[in-house]
Amino acid sequence: MPALLTSPAVHTTVVSERREPASGIVIVGLRAPDLAGAVRPGQFVMVVPPGGERCATALAPYECDGERVSLMIVVVGSRTRELATLAPGSALTVFGPLGNGFDAAALGDDVGLVAGGVGIASLLLLARALREREASVRLYYGARTAAALVGAEAFAALGCAVTLATDDGSCGYRGFVTEPLARKGGEHGALAACGPSPMLRAVGRIAVAGGVPAQLSLEEAFACGVGACWGCAVPLGRESAQAPAFPAPSFGERRDYVHARICTEGPVFWAHELRW
Amino acid sequence: MVTTPRITPDLSTNVGALRLAFPTLMASGCYGSGEEYAPFVDLARIGGVVLKSVTRFPRLGNDAPRLVPVASGLLNAIGLQNPGIDAYLERDVAKFAERPCAVVGSVAGFSVDDYGYVTERLAARDEIDAIELNISCPNVAHEGETFACDAALAERATRAARQATTKPLIVKLSPNVTDITEIARAVEAAGGDALAVVNTVRGMAIDVERRAPMLGNVTGGLSGAAMRPIALLAVWEVAAAVRLPIVGQGGIETARDALEFLLAGASAVSIGTANFTDPRAPVAICDGLSTYLNEHGYAALRDLVGAANPTFLGTR
């Protein structure tokens, strides 16, 4: 994705609302005027843990309007548990926006969006940008169960067609969302996806097999989130415009890829350029 | 009520001949070259940046995953990813001249000769104020840490680097040894100017769902608060064994943590993992140190170095 010219900063925000649309999924709204104006689709922020325990948490701004930015948090461990209990009025420090988001222009005007679980959070701003220029958009959205399919209505309201899938069949297709995608994905001009790695790998395979360009937003454990620690590496083909300049290794190692930082060169990469 | 007179305490410190306006170095591998953190912190308010370690040849680094957040800390196994000294000198080093703080180059190696060669080439550059010799990387197969775990090898690596530069030479020790004082003495004998105490503690995590190690490299280095008491004891022991100035590190997050290391005998501290929690940590630490000095009637931070350690051998 082309490098974005945003200016990241430390933002001291205040929690303005807390919703729990499903058990273990919490939406936290923040009053964050400067951040709201700066975020681009597919970027993320690092959230400073209020208790100071462990590294900051990478989260994607979910909704972004006026002075408000919201985060969708799925509780999986100690940091997300802490953030999910924040009450309105609490202070929350975040830094960002960070990373190069989706390249909406390069997706053309017939786009399939693929979300797995909380990956939906990274796609709403992209859907809005695509619909603003009247692209035709279909959302493929998979989750464990019906209750966890949070936020699909917001995409429908934007005028996106929606295909749902659940592991337990409680809503929509029974099975992985990549199965309906495999049947219909080839009909789109381009795909953009965010979700767990196994899903992204499957989307990447479908895209490459069908000759459809796909932008994948990767999720890995981050430490710094700002490109300082090289902890979030992913193998990327040397031919990629996003590949960091790196001399060929001297001996023993493969030469056709380099390690890119998901937080800095990504988190969004072209599926066909990844060597993972 | 007694009011303490408000003075601006002197936070400056010396690590051998390296003069620091603030006692806070940013730990190698945790701070890039400083520019990555410039949007979030005023680099003029930190003592200096220790750059990511560089080796003779390019290294792609370890396979992912390279990070596992653990209770009160972080496991990492980056594997010394770096472009090698040639590309580094050509592309990267010139921009370090802009940093408004000290810039310490970090040299890693796989042979005594590597340490001498890379030190000579890096230290020759004006942008570099001092060299830290990373003889203690736990994340490269078999070789990296060997130098910090064997007094004779530590001595030879230090001597090779010493002969390659007259700039301040800080040698970084490993906690993964039986007797750290033996290694510290070997470095002192070989002409090292200072010691960084300590690098990460070896560790691992297992994914119970996949029933496999979490890190691509299987083992990693534990940093952050989880290692702090281990690092503090290492500083205490080294301070009693050699006269060299010490850069204390391992889990320092707050001014109180930094004070523990200074009182044990460190002349300065390095901060790594705490930046990942909050990039404002280094400035908050200096503010907290100023408050402490004021409240306790000290004019200069240097007066506190080793103040809690009756066995402290160094000079303030």
Ligand SMILES: Cc1cc2nc3c(=O)[nH]c(=O)nc-3n(C[C@H](O)[C@H](O)[C@H](O)COP(=O)(O)OP(=O)(O)OC[C@H]3O[C@@H](n4cnc5c(N)ncnc54)[C@H](O)[C@@H]3O)c2cc1C
């Ligand atoms: C760019 C980006 C954007 C993101 N956006 C969002 C977002 O919008 N919303 C969101 O909710 N998340 C998002 N994430 C993911 C989020 O950052 C992580 O879920 C969060 O950091 C987890 O922190 P934690 O402390 O709660 O969990 P951790 O303790 O770090 O645990 C993470 C997961 O690993 C599992 N785990 C831990 N130890 C073990 C073990 N020994 N064996 C097996 N499994 C183990 C845990 O059960 C948990 O599922 C994003 C990540 C990235 C990189």
Ligand SMILES: Cc1cc2nc3c(=O)[nH]c(=O)nc-3n(C[C@H](O)[C@H](O)[C@H](O)COP(=O)(O)O)c2cc1C
């Ligand atoms: C992600 C990461 C990368 C590191 N890379 C290096 C390195 O290249 N060279 C080195 O000497 N130490 C490296 N270290 C060790 C740190 O410099 C520091 O000594 C250690 O993390 C303890 O301090 P902390 O708890 O404040 O992080 C690294 C640590 C981390 C967490």
Ligand code: FES
């Ligand atoms: S998380 Fe540190 S470089 Fe990406």
